Amino acid sequence: MGRMKFLCDAERCIECNGCVTACKNENEVPWGVNRRRVVTINDGVPGERSMSVACMHCSDAPCMAVCPTDCFYKTEEGVVLHDKDLCIGCGYCFYACPFGAPQFPNGPAAFGARGKMDKCTFCAGGPEENGSKAEFEKYGSNRLAEGKLPACAEMCSTKALLAGDASTVSDIFRERVLRRGGGAEVWGWNTAYGRAEQGTAGEGRK
C-alpha cells in the first residue's frame, strides 16, 4: 500500500456539500471547525467549477516542516496526522498549508488562544488506541481501521470525490477521463437514448 490520497473531479462536483455534511456527522466536528469544505470558482457564472477541499495528506507536507513542536507524523499508508497532546495552537501549520486544512476551534484568536489544531484525518483517527473513546473525542472516527474509506468520499453522490490508494484512485480517474466526452459520448447516453446506429440517438429527431 502506497499513499492514501483524495482526488476531486471538478467536472463532477455539483457543490451539494454532501461530503462536508458526511465529515461533520462522522467525526462529530465542533461548530466553527470545517475539516472539509466545497470551494466554487466563478460562482454563478456559466462554466463554474466546484471542488471539495480538505487536508490533501501531502507527500512533502509543509505543516510537518513548520510545526515547532513536531506534533505531525505520517503513517505507513501516507496519512498525515498529528498529536493533539503536543499541539500548542500556534497556527504555523495554518499559514504553511496551501489548502487551508488546519482548523482551530476558537477561530482566529491570538497566539495560544486558538485551541488545538483540528484537521482531516482521512478518517484514520490519531495516536490513541484504534476505535477508542479517547481517539474519537480527540480525532474523530477511525474508519480506516474498519477497512472503510473516508466518509466524505463514500458519501459523494456523483463520485466526484475519490479516496484511497493513489494508484487505484488515479486509475479510476484515468478511465473516467478517457471514457467521458460530450454529447453522445457522455456516460449513460447510449443506455438512455440508444445507440446512433439503432437510429434512436437523440439528435433533434422529432
Next chain:
Amino acid sequence: MSMPILKHLPAVALGAAVALGLTACSEQPQVIVYEQGEYQGKADARPWDGPAFKGDKTAWEAAIKNRARGQNEYSRSQ
C-alpha cells in the same frame, strides 16, 4: 575533645546547607526536548492492528483496495 567539633561546626553546617540547597537542582525537566524534524508525540497503532483485522495487513489492504475500486461506477455498470 569537644573543641575540634565546635571548631568545624560552621563548615559542617555550611556543607549541609549547600547540599540541602542543591537538592532542588535534581528536579527532572518538565518539558520534552524537541528534536528538529522528529515526531515527538505518542506512537499510533496501525489500522490493521485493530480488532477488525487482527494484524493481517494483507487482508486490510485487500479490503481497502476493494472499497476503493467500488468507487468506479464504470466497473459496476458493466
